Amino acid sequence: MGMRILGFIAVFVTGALLTYGVADFPKWGDPHSPANAGEVSTYFIQNTKADTHVPNIVTAVLADYRGYDTMFETVVIFIAGVAIMAILRVLATIPPGHQPVQYDPRKKIAYDPIISVTCRLIVPVIQLFALYVVAHGHHSPGGGFQGGVILGASFILIAITSNLRSALRRFSEKRFIFIACAGALIYSGFGLTTLLFGRNFLDYGVLSKIMFDTDEVMARSHSMLGVEIGVMLTVTAIMFAIYANLSSRGALRGGL
Amino acid sequence: MIWQFDIIILIFLVITAVISLRVRDLLSASMIFGVYSFLICLLWAEMGAVDVAFTEAAVGAGVSAVFLIATVFNTNRRSSD
Amino acid sequence: MADQSPVIVVVAPLFAALLAGLIGMREKRACLPLTLLGLVVSLSAAIVLFRRVLAEGEVRYFLGGWDKPLGIGIELRIDTVNGLVLIVIAIVSLISAIFSFRPHGQRDTEKNMHFYILFLLLCAGLFGITATADAFNLYVLVEVSSLTSYALVAMGSLRRGTVAAFNYIIMGTIGASFYLLGVGYLYMQTGALNMEGIRVVVNQPDVLASKAVLVAFVFILTGVWIKTAFFPLHGWLPNAYAYAPTTSSTLLAPLMTKVFVYVMIRIMLSVFGLVWVFEHLSWSHIVVWLSVIAILAGSIIALTQTELKKMLGFLIIAEVGYMVGGAWLADEGLWGFKGAIYHIVSDAFMTSCLFIAAGIFYRRHDCHDIASLDGAFKRMPLTMTGLLVGGLAMIGVPPTCGFFSKWYLIRGGIDSGHWGYVVALIISSLVNAVLFFRIFEIAFFGKKPVEHADHGDSHGHGEEHAPAPAEPTGQAPMPTALVALMLSAGFILLIGIFNGQIMEWISLTVDPLNPFTKTPPL
Amino acid sequence: MREFFESYIVPYFNFWVYVILMMIGMFAMITKNNLIKKLIGMSIFQTAIILFYVSLGVKDGATIPIYFHEHKEESHAEGTSEDAHHKEEESSHESVGPGILTDAERKQAHLEAGDHTPHGEAAGHAVNPDEFTNPLPHVLMLTAIVVGVATLGVALAVCQLIYREFGTLEESEILTQIKQSNHG
Known part of the structure; x- marks a missing residue:
């Protein structure tokens, strides 16, 4: 009960503050509010094409102008995967004197050929679409995160419709840890390469020196694709890792 | 950006949020939370934030609902409130 | 490579973590050397960077080379304050890494690889928080460090640790979200995310009266206070630190709260500017009184604790009260403000020292109770010496850094006329004296009868052999743990001795921004 | 009410x-x-x-933040300017907000200059910011x-x-x- 009162007070205070603030807001959809007409966002809209040659401004800002943020965003995903494995994964035998709670034996769900066959047909299409989303992220909505999540979801779909073991056969624990690390390393490796060329971290323009027949602007565009692929690898691996651990209580056996 | 559409989605959003918190069956709550995510994804597409909408469709409505359901299956389906 | 040192500090642990993930799957023993390597690279880069800051003033580093117009890219900006904090983080995490040789108190020991990856990424997050000059980037890095610390707490073997970790997640998410919301309000009003860009707009006359900026400030401050465990918002801290694995708590306890105090100081200094905070807002009385409550409450609750680590947790809450209050004293020479920054440095080492000592005791006894320290001085003289140094620093005895930070804080309190704060500081020192002399008494003279009969047979044995019966781990890790303890104790003394130099460095950044002496540049 | x-x-x-x-x-x-x-x-x-x-x-009347597609076969320097040109002409009909439209030559010159300076300082007001979210x-x-x-x-x-x-x-x-x- 005390918690309830506390909650009411906290929520009331927050709500009052928010309401107090709303009165000062620019109108919704105002193109000349400070945020919308500010120097930064105007710069992005006007110069993205000249700077990076990427039509999708969001991708350009995400992977280039604010690429450092995105690198740590990938790291956040990576951390989530490692954290869940660290918390949940049952590696060692349970220590003596520790009695885990007994779970109710759940009813076995019957094998359904329709679902299983349909998914076998759908999964390659999903994976192809995921790769398209990544590759076409420069020109249309999409990019490494979205593609990675979709690709990860395709493995999750395999795990749901048949079973976790057959999904793990395709994508074992060692493999997903490796791919997750490799993806994040690809991203930060781009940064390291630019450092080695003497430019600032993640200043992709300098990579035109090692890329065949590109100027600085195209080098940025290509590097963004490389970075997005790194993001995709990490996200794919970690999404599946999280599902595999959550669905099997960290045993990586059984599953849903 | 069509404001009538916007207002309708926003009202549904509040309704689904309240329902997903009120339902005592956690599996239903997770499903309704998926609906909530999908509505909010619609809202963002409507506001012109296509990349955000795409991400939310994949992450919010897809994967995080699956994570919630996986946990609910492995723990308790009933909630006291 | 000196030009690139700002980013090397941040990414060196990141690379080490990723390599530890790649290599650690096959060769678990490679993780610790990689950790040490990453942190040593960070430390050396931080030192190079700090020398550069001293030589040429503020160092600005634009990621991706996007420097014009300001704010399109992400900027790292290093002045003497965060240069110092970077070095402190590097040293404390290095000490903790040395201590972590064969971690203890985790659920399974097979997870060394996971532990070190999280450890390194936590360091990367903290370095990033300290170095960045972009308000949103700060949020991302706060989440990096928070997620790792949730996991590090939840890895503990104690049953209650899981609940503590869950509460930590809930509170931490509220805190980070409030910060994000505040940044959103600021972005709405200013259109900028770079700290300098925000400060310039916020201090313009037509924005000064903005309600939204005020709300933004309140949200950011509340969010950061939740993360620092400022008193009414401290709920997550004591359990999370007490039930975390020993090694995790030696890293989390010294660094997390301190870095977030630094974030508060950075926000006052760079995002809003001291003019806005002290002259436009003039809330310093309210915040100082809040901090007085925090100091007294933390100290008094600490008195009632029987577990060593939990007691230390409440002492941290009191220390956070010192720093928050000191930063808001608003005295003419900004002694409170500078003292708070100095206290970040000294408190990091004090807490590190105490938690390492507590970790050694825990490993030895498998029991957190203060009563189990009975006669400990005879059995482990070096550890007790470390605890003694840490305790004396907490109390504020002259050669240690604790004395000097209190000295500066009290000077600030007297200058600004906040007698309540001065009295609270003195009362808290007295409480610390009572607490630690109680421990020393138990440890030196063994006054209390042995409560745990099963531990009784380890009495009278030397430190290097005869493990306590309930303890499966051997004695091999002890030397490294002692080295770590001695290092942090040594730094407590060093920082105390060189306090004048450190204050001079801090003044280099703070004094030009002092709103009470002259009109500072916007 | x-x-x-x-x-x-x-x-x-x-x-x-x-x-x-x-x-x-x-x-x-x-x-x-x-x-x-x-x-x-x-x-x-x-x-x-x-x-x-x-x-x-x-923003009222703005579209999603993606530029119109360019033709792949053209070399990118020309493609950029011309496509930006087309796009601007197309969308200026629908643009609701007060536009800051500059003449095409100036814009083209800016964009071409911008192509060679990676930091894009010269690429001035080529695109009306009110057109994109x-x-x-x-x-x-x-x-x-x-x-x-x-x-x-x-x-x-x-x-x-x-x-x-x-x-x-x-x-x-x-x-x-x-x-x-x-x-x-």
Whole structure:
């Protein structure tokens, strides 16, 4: 009960503050509010094409102008995967004197050929679409995160419709840890390469020196694709890792 | 950006949020939370934030609902409130 | 490579973590050397960077080379304050890494690889928080460090640790979200995310009266206070630190709260500017009184604790009260403000020292109770010496850094006329004296009868052999743990001795921004 | 009443809903007894903030922040300027907000100059910023969504751990168990 009162007070205070603030807001959809007409966002809209040659401004800002943020965003995903494995994964035998709670034996769900066959047909299409989303992220909505999540979801779909073991056969624990690390390393490796060329971290323009027949602007565009692929690898691996651990209580056996 | 559409989605959003918190069956709550995510994804597409909408469709409505359901299956389906 | 040192500090642990993930799957023993390597690279880069800051003033580093117009890219900006904090983080995490040789108190020991990856990424997050000059980037890095610390707490073997970790997640998410919301309000009003860009707009006359900026400030401050465990918002801290694995708590306890105090100081200094905070807002009385409550409450609750680590947790809450209050004293020479920054440095080492000592005791006894320290001085003289140094620093005895930070804080309190704060500081020192002399008494003279009969047979044995019966781990890790303890104790003394130099460095950044002496540049 | 509605509710409707969602989420986080419910509340709380940010970037009459497609066979320097040109002409018909349209030659010159300076200082007012939604909040919120799902995953793992140790996800029952183990 005390918690309830506390909650009411906290929520009331927050709500009052928010309401107090709303009165000062620019109108919704105002193109000349400070945020919308500010120097930064105007710069992005006007110069993205000249700077990076990427039509999708969001991708350009995400992977280039604010690429450092995105690198740590990938790291956040990576951390989530490692954290869940660290918390949940049952590696060692349970220590003596520790009695885990007994779970109710759940009813076995019957094998359904329709679902299983349909998914076998759908999964390659999903994976192809995921790769398209990544590759076409420069020109249309999409990019490494979205593609990675979709690709990860395709493995999750395999795990749901048949079973976790057959999904793990395709994508074992060692493999997903490796791919997750490799993806994040690809991203930060781009940064390291630019450092080695003497430019600032993640200043992709300098990579035109090692890329065949590109100027600085195209080098940025290509590097963004490389970075997005790194993001995709990490996200794919970690999404599946999280599902595999959550669905099997960290045993990586059984599953849903 | 069509404001009538916007207002309708926003009202549904509040309704689904309240329902997903009120339902005592956690599996239903997770499903309704998926609906909530999908509505909010619609809202963002409507506001012109296509990349955000795409991400939310994949992450919010897809994967995080699956994570919630996986946990609910492995723990308790009933909630006291 | 000196030009690139700002980013090397941040990414060196990141690379080490990723390599530890790649290599650690096959060769678990490679993780610790990689950790040490990453942190040593960070430390050396931080030192190079700090020398550069001293030589040429503020160092600005634009990621991706996007420097014009300001704010399109992400900027790292290093002045003497965060240069110092970077070095402190590097040293404390290095000490903790040395201590972590064969971690203890985790659920399974097979997870060394996971532990070190999280450890390194936590360091990367903290370095990033300290170095960045972009308000949103700060949020991302706060989440990096928070997620790792949730996991590090939840890895503990104690049953209650899981609940503590869950509460930590809930509170931490509220805190980070409030910060994000505040940044959103600021972005709405200013259109900028770079700290300098925000400060310039916020201090313009037509924005000064903005309600939204005020709300933004309140949200950011509340969010950061939740993360620092400022008193009414401290709920997550004591359990999370007490039930975390020993090694995790030696890293989390010294660094997390301190870095977030630094974030508060950075926000006052760079995002809003001291003019806005002290002259436009003039809330310093309210915040100082809040901090007085925090100091007294933390100290008094600490008195009632029987577990060593939990007691230390409440002492941290009191220390956070010192720093928050000191930063808001608003005295003419900004002694409170500078003292708070100095206290970040000294408190990091004090807490590190105490938690390492507590970790050694825990490993030895498998029991957190203060009563189990009975006669400990005879059995482990070096550890007790470390605890003694840490305790004396907490109390504020002259050669240690604790004395000097209190000295500066009290000077600030007297200058600004906040007698309540001065009295609270003195009362808290007295409480610390009572607490630690109680421990020393138990440890030196063994006054209390042995409560745990099963531990009784380890009495009278030397430190290097005869493990306590309930303890499966051997004695091999002890030397490294002692080295770590001695290092942090040594730094407590060093920082105390060189306090004048450190204050001079801090003044280099703070004094030009002092709103009470002259009109500072916007 | 109608006046109040038109001046306070409609233009700020998004913001009011965000306030409501945020309060719902926060209330659930603090008061719900079931840990999963707390986490659903946490997700709602986070999406409310994302809603706030995305609402900031909306501009009346603007389109999604993606330039029109360029033709792949053209060399990019020419392609850019010409396509930007076409796009501007097309969209200027529909543009609702007051446009800051500059003449085509100047724009073209700017863009071509901009192609060779990677920092784009010379590429001036080629594109009318009112035509595109503000991309920056979208970028920030992509990050926030990802952070949200990461936090949710870790929290769910901790939930399963709590269930493993205590056999329940109700906070009140967990607290009773802890109290009992303290006394016993």
